[in-house]
Amino acid sequence: MAENKIPYKIYLEENEMPKKWYNVRADMKNKPAPLLNPGTHEPMTAQELGGVFCEELVQQELDNENQYIDIPQEIQDFYKMYRPSPLVRAYCLEEKLQTPAKIYYKFEGNNTSGSHKLNSAIAQAYYAKKQGLKGVTTETGAGQWGTALSMACSYFDLDCKVFMVKCSYEQKPFRREVMRVYGASVTPSPSMETEIGKKINAEHPGTTGSLGCAISEAVEVAVKNPGYRYVLGSVLNQVLLHQSVIGLETKAALDKYNIKPDIIIGCAGGGSNLGGLISPFMGEKLRGEADYRIIAVEPASCPSFTRGKYAYDFCDTGMVCPLAKMYTLGSDFIPSANHAGGLRYHGMSPVLSQLYDDGLMEATTAIQTDVFEAAEQFARVEGILPAPESSHAIKVAIDEALKCKETGEEKTIVFGLTGTGYFDMVAYEKFHDGKMDDYIPSDEELAKYAAKLPKMD
Amino acid sequence: MAENKIPYKIYLEENEMPKKWYNVRADMKNKPAPLLNPGTHEPMTAQELGGVFCEELVQQELDNENQYIDIPQEIQDFYKMYRPSPLVRAYCLEEKLQTPAKIYYKFEGNNTSGSHKLNSAIAQAYYAKKQGLKGVTTETGAGQWGTALSMACSYFDLDCKVFMVKCSYEQKPFRREVMRVYGASVTPSPSMETEIGKKINAEHPGTTGSLGCAISEAVEVAVKNPGYRYVLGSVLNQVLLHQSVIGLETKAALDKYNIKPDIIIGCAGGGSNLGGLISPFMGEKLRGEADYRIIAVEPASCPSFTRGKYAYDFCDTGMVCPLAKMYTLGSDFIPSANHAGGLRYHGMSPVLSQLYDDGLMEATTAIQTDVFEAAEQFARVEGILPAPESSHAIKVAIDEALKCKETGEEKTIVFGLTGTGYFDMVAYEKFHDGKMDDYIPSDEELAKYAAKLPKMD
Numbered sequence: 001m002a003e004n005k006i007p008y009k010i011y012l013e014e015n016e017m018p019k020k021w022y023n024v025r026a027d028m029k030n031k032p033a034p035l036l037n038p039g040t041h042e043p044m045t046a047q048e049l050g051g052v053f054c055e056e057l058v059q060q061e062l063d064n065e066n067q068y069i070d071i072p073q074e075i076q077d078f079y080k081m082y083r084p085s086p087l088v089r090a091y092c093l094e095e096k097l098q099t100p101a102k103i104y105y106k107f108e109g110n111n112t113s114g115s116h117k118l119n120s121a122i123a124q125a126y127y128a129k130k131q132g133l134k135g136v137t138t139e140t141g142a143g144q145w146g147t148a149l150s151m152a153c154s155y156f157d158l159d160c161k162v163f164m165v166k167c168s169y170e171q172k173p174f175r176r177e178v179m180r181v182y183g184a185s186v187t188p189s190p191s192m193e194t195e196i197g198k199k200i201n202a203e204h205p206g207t208t209g210s211l212g213c214a215i216s217e218a219v220e221v222a223v224k225n226p227g228y229r230y231v232l233g234s235v236l237n238q239v240l241l242h243q244s245v246i247g248l249e250t251k252a253a254l255d256k257y258n259i260k261p262d263i264i265i266g267c268a269g270g271g272s273n274l275g276g277l278i279s280p281f282m283g284e285k286l287r288g289e290a291d292y293r294i295i296a297v298e299p300a301s302c303p304s305f306t307r308g309k310y311a312y313d314f315c316d317t318g319m320v321c322p323l324a325k326m327y328t329l330g331s332d333f334i335p336s337a338n339h340a341g342g343l344r345y346h347g348m349s350p351v352l353s354q355l356y357d358d359g360l361m362e363a364t365t366a367i368q369t370d371v372f373e374a375a376e377q378f379a380r381v382e383g384i385l386p387a388p389e390s391s392h393a394i395k396v397a398i399d400e401a402l403k404c405k406e407t408g409e410e411k412t413i414v415f416g417l418t419g420t421g422y423f424d425m426v427a428y429e430k431f432h433d434g435k436m437d438d439y440i441p442s443d444e445e446l447a448k449y450a451a452k453l454p455k456m457d
Numbered sequence: 458m459a460e461n462k463i464p465y466k467i468y469l470e471e472n473e474m475p476k477k478w479y480n481v482r483a484d485m486k487n488k489p490a491p492l493l494n495p496g497t498h499e500p501m502t503a504q505e506l507g508g509v510f511c512e513e514l515v516q517q518e519l520d521n522e523n524q525y526i527d528i529p530q531e532i533q534d535f536y537k538m539y540r541p542s543p544l545v546r547a548y549c550l551e552e553k554l555q556t557p558a559k560i561y562y563k564f565e566g567n568n569t570s571g572s573h574k575l576n577s578a579i580a581q582a583y584y585a586k587k588q589g590l591k592g593v594t595t596e597t598g599a600g601q602w603g604t605a606l607s608m609a610c611s612y613f614d615l616d617c618k619v620f621m622v623k624c625s626y627e628q629k630p631f632r633r634e635v636m637r638v639y640g641a642s643v644t645p646s647p648s649m650e651t652e653i654g655k656k657i658n659a660e661h662p663g664t665t666g667s668l669g670c671a672i673s674e675a676v677e678v679a680v681k682n683p684g685y686r687y688v689l690g691s692v693l694n695q696v697l698l699h700q701s702v703i704g705l706e707t708k709a710a711l712d713k714y715n716i717k718p719d720i721i722i723g724c725a726g727g728g729s730n731l732g733g734l735i736s737p738f739m740g741e742k743l744r745g746e747a748d749y750r751i752i753a754v755e756p757a758s759c760p761s762f763t764r765g766k767y768a769y770d771f772c773d774t775g776m777v778c779p780l781a782k783m784y785t786l787g788s789d790f791i792p793s794a795n796h797a798g799g800l801r802y803h804g805m806s807p808v809l810s811q812l813y814d815d816g817l818m819e820a821t822t823a824i825q826t827d828v829f830e831a832a833e834q835f836a837r838v839e840g841i842l843p844a845p846e847s848s849h850a851i852k853v854a855i856d857e858a859l860k861c862k863e864t865g866e867e868k869t870i871v872f873g874l875t876g877t878g879y880f881d882m883v884a885y886e887k888f889h890d891g892k893m894d895d896y897i898p899s900d901e902e903l904a905k906y907a908a909k910l911p912k913m914d
Contacts, residue, residue: 007471008537014464080465081549081840092538092612110567112842112877154837155549174631174882180889181836379638380611383538385569420569422879425631432637 009086010253017084018248019071021241024279025351026067027286030358032237032350033325035061036312041457044322051223052230052321053238054127060238069241071123078122078155079245082111087253088417092381094401101404103397104261105417106250106277107384112178113148115342115387115419116273117233120242121145124231125152134227135159139189139214141168142342143175144387144419145233150182161228163189163217167208175423189214196220196318210334211345216318223320234270234342235315235324235349243276250414251280261292263400265415267392268296268305268363269342271349277416278361285360294361295400296352297392299371300440302335304328304348305356305363307446311453313347323454326353330449336439342389342418346449366395367438372431374398375421387419388427466543467710474541475705476528478698481736482808483524484743487815489694489807490782492518493769498914501779509676509778510695511686513584517695526698528580535579535612536702539568544710545874549838551858558861560854561718562874563707563734564841569635570605572799572844572876573730574690577699578602581688582609591684592616596646596671598625599799600632601844601876602690607639618685620646620674624665632880646671653677653775667791668802673775680777691727692772692781692806700733707871708737718749720857722872724849725753725762725820726799728806734873735818742817751818752857753809754849756828757897759792761785761805762813762820764903768910770804780911783810787906793896799846803906823852824895829888831855832878844876845884 025031034043049058060069071079090103108116128136135158140146146162153160162184169176169188176186189209190197196216200207207213215232222230233239254261264281266274274296284290298305304327314331315321328347335344348356355361368388375391377398378384386394397415404411421428430436482488491500506515517526528536547560565573585593592615597603603619610617619641626633626645633643646666647654653673657664664670672689679687690696711718721738723731731753741747755762761784771788772778785804792801805813812818825845832848834855835841843851854872861868878885887893 008534009471011468014466077465077548081545088538112836112840112879114879151840155840173886174879177882177886177889178842178879181833181842181885183837376638379569380640383569383608383612385635385638422569422571422631422635425634428638429630429634432634 006089006257008091009088010256011086012084012249012252014080016252017076017079018245019076020068021071022244022248022279022283023063023066023069023241024282025064025237027283028354030354031064032354035322035324038314038319038323052219054124054131054133054229056127056130057124057238060241061236072126075123075126082118084249085110087250090382093378096381097398097401097405099401099405100408100410101401102410102412103401104412104414106246106414107417108246109384109387109417109420113144113151114422115144115148116243116246116276117145117148118151119245119276120233120239120272121148121152122155123242125149125156125158128229128231129156129158133158133229135161136229136231137161137218137222138231138233139163139211139218141165141211141344143168143172143423144342146184146186147175147178148233149231150179150184153184154182160184161221162186163191163214165189165209165211165214171426172423189217191217194220196320200317210317212317212331215316216320219316219320234272234345235347237351239272240275240279240349240351243272244279246273246276246416247279247281250277259412261414262411263293263295263413265295265297265393265397265400265413267343267389267416267418268298268348268352269389270345270347271352273416273418275349275352282355282360295396296356296361296363297396298363298365299343299392300365300367302329302344303365304346306365309450309453310353310357312456313453315347324350326350327356328453329446330452332452333449336437343392364396366392367440369431369436369438371395372428372436384417385421386417387421388424390416390418393417463546463714465548466545467713468543469541469706469709471537473709474533474536475702476533477525478528479701479705479736479740480520480523480526480698481739482521482694484740485811487811488521489811492779492781495771495776495780508680509687511581511584511588511590513587514581514695517698518693529583532580532583539575541706542567544707547839550835553838554855554858554862556858556862557865557867558858559867559869560858561869561871563703563871564874565703566841566844566874566877570601570608571879572601572605573700573703573733574602574605575608576702576733577690577696577729578605578609579612580699582606582613582615585686585688586613586615590615590686592618593686593688594618594675594679595688595690596620596668596675598622598668598801600625600629600880601799603641603643604632604635605690606688607636607641610641611639617641618678619643620648620671622646622666622668622671628883629880646674648674651677653777657774667774669774669788672773673777676773676777691729691802692804694808696729697732697736697806697808700729701736703730703733703873704736704738707734716869718871719868720750720752720870722752722754722850722854722870724800724846724873724875725755725805725809726846727802727804728809730873730875732806732809739812739817752853753813753818753820754853755820755822756800756849757822757824759786759801760822761803763822766907766910767810767814769913770910772804781807783807784813785910786903787909789909790906793894800849821853823849824897826888826893826895828852829885829893841874842878843874844878845881847873847875850874
């Protein structure tokens, strides 16, 4: 099809939307390492995991075999409310950069949660409802995941209890209020409602909390209350499975116009968006059917891929969760007050960690001021005000497009625009006022946390 | 086509998007009354208007003859970045209400301005650029129009000076920051930068401003600075013309599935969204080709259609603008602190005023608490967190759907969902905390302002 026939936005028809999720683990030669029991260091059984997670989600978590898993009709119907998301040809950005590169982005921000998080939230809420549970607990940092889960729980009439990192709870009252619209209860973490919360408050008076700490609280409440389970918005295998809908739609849209990307770029915190976006492309790569350059972009302030260790570590501060083998900075690592809240996690998806370790993808970092410069440049020509997280991918996509300008190569670049920045205006204000924090941890600092990784047998 | 074939979201293809705006005035037997010179009370000439507005926009303002006006290619291209907007079948809301009615909404919130305002902003910026102007001035209340204009000016590299009603400037710092992302300068109004601002500040020390006052300041700056013109986001004929893209897309989407609406509902402040949504349907009605029930919904706190006078009045507090014949509460009327900021204007579009006076449409009011209850009910089943303005239409759409439930009628209801409420969380918080203001002005209060309407010859 001729170049000029490609519309600004490629939308799939409703009947072209994915009916199955793609499980990249089925095609991986080296499977991701299993979750381990933190006491025995033995692989977690389905029964053990069932105390924390919903039954069917446990099956999905452990499933390294099935290449495709049916998306239940109820979830497909919910997806139809806000999906398919558009694959946008960034004609205006290309024009502005004067690059021969062709730039596309998959925009996941057109729903009230403001991000891709809803793709997994609705799946996790569905299975909780199916199991007859009363409700679910979770943690949230910047608030996108908490908002998404609130929306999903409201839809299925499930109770939703969110532990929100205290500094975000105080700095982002509007996010909290959106969750309230959807009927969720939101508690600042660390709270005095859990044992681990009381302990952390006692040890660190006045602490403003962290994701790892909020996870511990949410897990504790789920385990202690009958009819409740814990759900998580990133890192886990099941989350990457649900998020494969992003990549499947992207690939279907590209295939419609016979477009083959050269480079695929995504921001990476816990890995949910990146893992979802790249999954079918990585599948082709694993099966030897095609090759792509795949780039993960993480903040220089929280560089788990690029400067972390590939090792078993705790997923939370309270050390109540299973051990996961992943690229990690150490579960005690507290990133600086980087405003890309969704990228401040100390670890990385075990699936992506294995793929990265096997040399199947690259990783790079970006400093915050550069990220916001790219964000503003993008907003002014493409209209959309991007989330700080997504803007890490924008920054590297622009860099790659400018390289093409130098070399004259007409590469096709696809990146994930995971969400909007409407609730991040404090960060934009700091950027405009020249008060942005560009802290990069020193080698000594990282070594200190790495030394505290759990000793394995 | 069978009922079950209708998708959740009807998207037009890019080549099905409107290439012309529809000018409803061409089909009106009784044309809207002309704008008058406030000094002479004679109809404003194109030359007089040209001192305030861009040349081509003046032509559009005065054009009562041409049924269709070409959308310039540059504007069509910009529209492609965020349009077509989806026409959504509210399956989930219908299910929740257990109504036989079929409910559709045209969703205009999927762009960074968060509303339909961008449709006219980009047109006005385009004509300003084409005329070789340096920049434009405007006012904004809630901030949606200011944001839209900032985006449009950034795209065409035009200077953009926004006077923001002081109380909004202080209460909505995030809106201000979004405008800053797009390079606009934002001044709280009344300011000390204009003669009228100084006068109002002197007469009303500590005033938090009003739309009428911000308009006066913006007009003053446009008139006094060479290379600048004033632009406005509602009320004017040209704005309704640009906004006809909403209705044209809606009609094209409905026609694709052979759907004929019975009732069309929109919120009404100055009339930009309602006028745009209904335009092609009203055209059919005026030409005797079809009949529709058309309902305008205004806040009980600012009831220009339902309790105002149809008379010539000033559009601004400073009385520097032309006189317009419209349903009005009087240019001194300051609505209570109703959070549906975009519906707080004292007057109403002259086109809609004439159509309403001719009995071609109905109007009703809603009180704020009811509006937020409808908003929350909608958000929980349809996902989208609506703007308070749009929620007036939701409220009446739900009421009509519930009437169908009683009578068993399978009516088709279409309403305009003009935007999202992401920057209105303070209002949602007040609603949740039971602190919502449901003030309704008394007859005595309205009579006091009506008595001050300008005396015409």
